[in-house]
Amino acid sequence: MIDIRDLVKNYPPKKVLDGISLTIETGEIFSIMGPSGTGKSTFLKCLIGLNRPDSGEIFLDGRNIAGNLSEKELQEIRKKMGYLFQEGALFDSLCVWENVAFGLKYLTGIAPEKYFDVACEKLKMVGLEKSEYLKISELSGGMKKRVALARAIAPGPSYLLYDEPTTGLDPITGEMVAKLIKEMSEKLKVTSVIVTHDVKLAMEISDKIAFFQGGKIIEIGSPQKIKNSANTVVREFLENCSCQAGDS
Amino acid sequence: MIAVIGEKLLALAKKLGQTYYMTASALAWIFLAPLEKKEIVKQTVRIGVQSLSVTSLTSLFTGMVLALQSGYTSKSLFNEPLYVGSVVGFSLVKELGPVLTAIVVAGRAGAAVTAEIGTMRVTEQIDALYTLGTNPSSYLVIPRYFAFMIALPVLTVFSDFIGILGGFMVSSVKLSVASSVYFDDIFNYMEVKNFMHGFIKSFFFAFIIATVSCYKGLYAQGGAQGVGKATTESVVSSMVLILAIDYFVSALLVAVGIS
Numbered sequence: 001m002i003d004i005r006d007l008v009k010n011y012p013p014k015k016v017l018d019g020i021s022l023t024i025e026t027g028e029i030f031s032i033m034g035p036s037g038t039g040k041s042t043f044l045k046c047l048i049g050l051n052r053p054d055s056g057e058i059f060l061d062g063r064n065i066a067g068n069l070s071e072k073e074l075q076e077i078r079k080k081m082g083y084l085f086q087e088g089a090l091f092d093s094l095c096v097w098e099n100v101a102f103g104l105k106y107l108t109g110i111a112p113e114k115y116f117d118v119a120c121e122k123l124k125m126v127g128l129e130k131s132e133y134l135k136i137s138e139l140s141g142g143m144k145k146r147v148a149l150a151r152a153i154a155p156g157p158s159y160l161l162y163d164e165p166t167t168g169l170d171p172i173t174g175e176m177v178a179k180l181i182k183e184m185s186e187k188l189k190v191t192s193v194i195v196t197h198d199v200k201l202a203m204e205i206s207d208k209i210a211f212f213q214g215g216k217i218i219e220i221g222s223p224q225k226i227k228n229s230a231n232t233v234v235r236e237f238l239e240n241c242s243c244q245a246g247d248s
Numbered sequence: 249m250i251a252v253i254g255e256k257l258l259a260l261a262k263k264l265g266q267t268y269y270m271t272a273s274a275l276a277w278i279f280l281a282p283l284e285k286k287e288i289v290k291q292t293v294r295i296g297v298q299s300l301s302v303t304s305l306t307s308l309f310t311g312m313v314l315a316l317q318s319g320y321t322s323k324s325l326f327n328e329p330l331y332v333g334s335v336v337g338f339s340l341v342k343e344l345g346p347v348l349t350a351i352v353v354a355g356r357a358g359a360a361v362t363a364e365i366g367t368m369r370v371t372e373q374i375d376a377l378y379t380l381g382t383n384p385s386s387y388l389v390i391p392r393y394f395a396f397m398i399a400l401p402v403l404t405v406f407s408d409f410i411g412i413l414g415g416f417m418v419s420s421v422k423l424s425v426a427s428s429v430y431f432d433d434i435f436n437y438m439e440v441k442n443f444m445h446g447f448i449k450s451f452f453f454a455f456i457i458a459t460v461s462c463y464k465g466l467y468a469q470g471g472a473q474g475v476g477k478a479t480t481e482s483v484v485s486s487m488v489l490i491l492a493i494d495y496f497v498s499a500l501l502v503a504v505g506i507s
């Protein structure tokens with residue numbers, strides 16, 4: 001469970017996160033929606049310690065991780081969390097399987113001889129058999145996302161954080177990534193936090209959605225509740241996005 | 249006006265602070281995490297191979313032109329080319345070998361390091377390193393410090409030899425100096441401390457190039473354009489710093505008797 005209380009983060013003069021409080025239950029798929037530049041990525045990076053909040057508390061399984069942490073404590077957080085970067089952030093000097101195995105060295109006690117097997121197994125889970133030796137430059141956008149997912153799940157995290165997992169993908173590949181997220185959540189029993197402005201994705205797979213605007217939560221609840229929200233900003237956002245998607 | 253100067257000074261102080269932080273944390277991580285030996289070897293080989301042809305050409309022609317200039321100057325003054333080997337040898341070993349090699353390496357390998365790390369920064373690969381439990385200092389910065397500290401002195405010694413060889417070619421072909429005279433002029437007067445003077449300086453230059461190129465890469469921002477800007481700045485800053493530090497380290501070495 002992640003319990004966030006009154007989280008504040010400023011990039012002066014801009015207030016990026018302005019008092020965010022929410023609870024992410026273990027095992028659920030939690031989506032964060034909102035227009036660009038409202039601090040969604042900033043929020044996600046606070047959860048894994050890439051960003052330090054100015055104030056507020058983040059309780060990860062009961063422990064506050066928002067303050068000053070030692071390197072050891074940070075490492076414990078990283079063991080619990082996998083992060084999927086927006087553009088994948090794959091290491092282009094390494095091949096596919098080396099990317100997937102990268103986190104094993106410092107986050108697990110797995111023996112180095114087994115890295116390759118573990119990488120292959122994870123690649124199979126995301127539907128990428130036989131691509132172990134490909135270079136990163138040889139991958140399509142969808143494949144990159146899947147390799148990045150394999151890399152994030154390889155150390156066996158209990159939380160997966162996704163930053164815009166379907167942005168920049170064609171609808172079919174996007175659909176496939178959505179299915180993978182659902183699958184990971186069920187098979188690995190992980191808690192998923194998804195930052196997205198893909199309304200279709202959020203509505204389809206989320207248990208709960210929070211809508212960000214200007215660094216604040218303006219609506220939070222089940223997909224049904226968001227759909228029926230009375231808030232004009234939310235309504236406008238949903239309408240515009242569904243028009244683009246061309247359905248519902 | 250004063251506000252602008254103040255702003256610039258503040259920005260400079262911030263940069264110095266960040267550089268200090270990066271260097272200090274790299275030093276700390278040498279002891280905190282096991283050394284990435286594979287990375288060190290890989291980077292050393294890469295920097296050496298990348299730079300070898302350019303540094304060789306640079307020092308070859310430097311040796312050649314030194315022989316030509318000193319030979320003809322002394323010919324016009326004394327009617328014969330005197331001490332060509334000494335001029336070429338001392339200039340190269342003490343000064344031009346280390347400095348020119350460092351400048352070429354800054355332009356070739358230093359720029360490559362900044363571009364690589366800068367690209368990793370703007371594509372979130374540095375953040376990805378963190379989330380996967382790897383500290384960028386121990387994985388990226390330290391191996392490159394080691395690589396420059398190993399590769400640059402080796403390249404410098406190599407340049408010294410090539411330069412002396414270039415001088416030899418010109419002095420025997422164009423100036424008709426006997427080869428024994430040329431080499432006697434070098435080795436009768438050259439002492440180990442003369443060589444050490446240049447050799448020690450190359451370690452300082454390596455430190456500068458590693459610090460500047462890693463720093464500029466790590467703090468790059470703003471997409472591909474930002475990486476380009478960081479790369480240019482990296483080369484320019486390295487060159488200026490190399491030439492400035494060269495004077496002070498030379499003075500220091502002279503003061504302690506390694507001249």
Ligand SMILES: Nc1ncnc2c1ncn2[C@@H]1O[C@H](COP(=O)(O)OP(=O)(O)O)[C@@H](O)[C@H]1O
Binds near residue numbers: 016037041042043
């Ligand atoms: N490192 C940073 N330095 C300064 N400003 C930043 C930094 N990171 C993000 N911001 C600013 O914070 C705001 C929110 O960014 P972000 O969290 O990426 O938004 P989102 O992911 O919702 O599109 C943006 O206006 C951005 O300019």
Ligand SMILES: [Mg+2]
Binds near residue numbers: 040042
């Ligand atoms: Mg974002």
